[in-house]
Amino acid sequence: MRKILLLFICFICFSFSFAADKKTLVHNFNYEDLGTQFKVYDVTGAVVDSDISSATVIKDENSATGFGNVLHVKVGDVASYIEFEIPNGMTGTKASGEFHTLTFTILRPDGQPETFKGTFTLSFGNTVSLKTNSGDINAPVSVETTLSYGVNKVSSVSKKFRIGFNIKNVEYYLDDIYFWSVNYNYDYTDPLQTARYHADQIGKNLGVCVSPNQLNASTREGQTIYRNFNMLVGENAMKFDATEPSRNNFNFSQGDAIVNFAQKYDMEVRGHTLAWHSQTSQWVHDGKYSKKEMLDILKNHIFKVVGHWKGKITEWDVVNEVLQDGQNPGVGGGYQLRTNSVWYERCGEEFIDSAFVWAHQADPDAILYINDYNIGHWGGGHYENGKTHGMYNLAKRLKEDGIPIHGVGMQMHTSVGNLRVDEIEKTVQEFEKLGLKCIITELDMPGSNPSTSSEQTTQATKYAGLADIICRYDNAPSMVVWGIADNKSWLENCEQTKPLLFEPNFAAKKSYLKIVDTFEKYAVAASFEPVIADEEELLPAVVDVYNLMGQKVASQMLMEDIETLPAGLYIVGGKKIYIR
Ligand code: G3I
Numbered sequence: 001m002r003k004i005l006l007l008f009i010c011f012i013c014f015s016f017s018f019a020a021d022k023k024t025l026v027h028n029f030n031y032e033d034l035g036t037q038f039k040v041y042d043v044t045g046a047v048v049d050s051d052i053s054s055a056t057v058i059k060d061e062n063s064a065t066g067f068g069n070v071l072h073v074k075v076g077d078v079a080s081y082i083e084f085e086i087p088n089g090m091t092g093t094k095a096s097g098e099f100h101t102l103t104f105t106i107l108r109p110d111g112q113p114e115t116f117k118g119t120f121t122l123s124f125g126n127t128v129s130l131k132t133n134s135g136d137i138n139a140p141v142s143v144e145t146t147l148s149y150g151v152n153k154v155s156s157v158s159k160k161f162r163i164g165f166n167i168k169n170v171e172y173y174l175d176d177i178y179f180w181s182v183n184y185n186y187d188y189t190d191p192l193q194t195a196r197y198h199a200d201q202i203g204k205n206l207g208v209c210v211s212p213n214q215l216n217a218s219t220r221e222g223q224t225i226y227r228n229f230n231m232l233v234g235e236n237a238m239k240f241d242a243t244e245p246s247r248n249n250f251n252f253s254q255g256d257a258i259v260n261f262a263q264k265y266d267m268e269v270r271g272h273t274l275a276w277h278s279q280t281s282q283w284v285h286d287g288k289y290s291k292k293e294m295l296d297i298l299k300n301h302i303f304k305v306v307g308h309w310k311g312k313i314t315e316w317d318v319v320n321e322v323l324q325d326g327q328n329p330g331v332g333g334g335y336q337l338r339t340n341s342v343w344y345e346r347c348g349e350e351f352i353d354s355a356f357v358w359a360h361q362a363d364p365d366a367i368l369y370i371n372d373y374n375i376g377h378w379g380g381g382h383y384e385n386g387k388t389h390g391m392y393n394l395a396k397r398l399k400e401d402g403i404p405i406h407g408v409g410m411q412m413h414t415s416v417g418n419l420r421v422d423e424i425e426k427t428v429q430e431f432e433k434l435g436l437k438c439i440i441t442e443l444d445m446p447g448s449n450p451s452t453s454s455e456q457t458t459q460a461t462k463y464a465g466l467a468d469i470i471c472r473y474d475n476a477p478s479m480v481v482w483g484i485a486d487n488k489s490w491l492e493n494c495e496q497t498k499p500l501l502f503e504p505n506f507a508a509k510k511s512y513l514k515i516v517d518t519f520e521k522y523a524v525a526a527s528f529e530p531v532i533a534d535e536e537e538l539l540p541a542v543v544d545v546y547n548l549m550g551q552k553v554a555s556q557m558l559m560e561d562i563e564t565l566p567a568g569l570y571i572v573g574g575k576k577i578y579i580r
Contacts, residue, residue, distance in 0.1 A: 052169075069175075103179075210258060277338060294347050311363070
């Protein structure tokens with residue numbers, strides 16, 4: 001295939017006031033995107049109106065790659081680019097050491113003629129200015145490659161960025177497009193040694209549950225949190241009894257402390273939880289409210305809580321632990337709901353559907369999960385796998401009824417002996433087929449009392465095995481551990497059973513180090529070349545050419561073609577140039 005390497009020189013538009021960026025998912029091409037067409041542009045910024053060049057969201061049958069739905073880009077006989085919106089607030093000039101970061105995953109479908117090798121281009125703005133990254137992309141066929149690039153200035157004038165390659169007649173899949181800020185000014189002891197650094201590179205989350213009193217950045221505990229994790233969840237701070245202690249009287253102070261800390265350290269926050277049979281304020285129980293009153297109470301609670309943190313909390317556990325233990329997936333609708341729940345007792349099953357609808361109305365951008373325990377193992381007779389199938393059937397019913405559910409949270413309060421990583425992977429695969437995310441939300445893994453050294457080695461292997469799943473599956477973006485140090489867990493005897501990733505003095509355990517190794521293995525050593533763009537140094541990619549009399553002699557000319565002009569003096573981009 002003939003390749004023309006089009007050299008692009010470009011500039012990144014310049015400064016606006018710095019905004020504290022948050023990691024924002026631009027596109028992962030959910031099931032509702034299927035069939036969506038994206039416009040394709042050529043280097044001059046014109047729409048490529050060709051039946052050869054196209055960009056369409058399709059279901060990637062090659063599900064082994066865990067891609068699910070992808071954007072299928074076909075480029076005809078002109079190098080083409082796909083344009084996306086820059087998320088709100090993601091513009092401005094970063095301080096030194098901080099960068100706007102674009103991460104995306106690329107895959108070349110089977111049957112392609114050769115390894116895809118081209119220069120990645122990134123443009124901010126719907127002008128023709130394109131950024132040539134410093135390295136070539138080598139995305140061989142059927143290998144999922146995650147790339148990330150950073151620039152320090154992004155103009156808020158134009159709300160677009162483009163992804164494309166300077167290659168003609170090529171085909172590839174795009175997925176998991178994230179845009180966020182990365183700040184290497186943290187006083188990391190050594191970023192390369194932290195799971196967070198590598199997770200950031202590949203757009204994955206390693207999260208931890210916290211309480212406000214742990215968020216002191218001058219303590220070892222506080223530093224351990226922001227250095228090693230990129231997602232927080234309130235252990236109790238955002239539950240019903242903490243946020244609405246009395247009817248329609250809201251207190252967000254605990255949750256605000258967590259959100260503020262997360263914003264300071266560029267971390268994501270997941271909300272836990274809106275409707276749960278436990279830790280629902282006593283007044284709800286005592287009120288002996290009718291079904292309608294209970295639904296009004298729940299609706300008001302959801303709109304006030306989700307609305308308060310709209311745009312700051314990226315995902316919610318909308319309902320928690322609604323399934324009864326000991327499921328019989330072959331009976332009735334394939335699942336049985338927990339009956340000892342004030343919400344179920346007073347409202348029936350519909351409180352689940354309504355809670356998701358209200359959460360979605362309160363924040364349409366939030367990713368909405370149903371969360372439960374003992375729903376990780378798919379089969380094999382281990383450890384209550386029947387609940388997994390019950391959850392599958394409930395989640396399927398919700399989706400089929402058009403309820404805005406986006407994923408399932410596996411709490412995974414497991415144990416070293418019980419956890420079967422291969423069965424967890426099977427569950428992730430099954431929910432991927434449903435078009436649902438499947439994440440780990442409350443992971444802890446106690447050994448026996450006291451836990452032996454060999455158990456702790458097995459624990460490290462299993463923690464790493466779960467991290468491996470998170471790295472490999474598009475629909476499994478996060479794993480959250482339920483606590484930081486072994487002596488501070490909700491579990492009894494935790495100092496003896498050692499369920500978590502850090503020692504009581506916050507030294508990293510083998511389990512943490514194996515998670516770091518796993519994330520690092522997958523983090524593409526992206527040529528993270530921050531561009532300190534300086535406007536007058538660079539020229540736009542396509543220019544008009546004038547002679548010294550100020551008459552236009554060529555328009556919309558590629559920089560590379562300039563040298564083909566007849567010898568002489570010209571004015572290009574406001575500069576005098578001499579063609580020999
Ligand atoms: O806030 C009160 C405090 O005022 C009082 O002095 C103290 C002594 O009674 O209790 C405090 O409340 C405690 C609360 O945690 C906040 O610390 C509750 O007693 C205690 O029961 C509660 O435990 C939490 C538990 O959920 C409640 O079910 C744990 O910290 C928390 O880790 C645990 O987390 C749950 C998830 O939300 C859902 N999945 C299961 C997981 C483990 O149970």
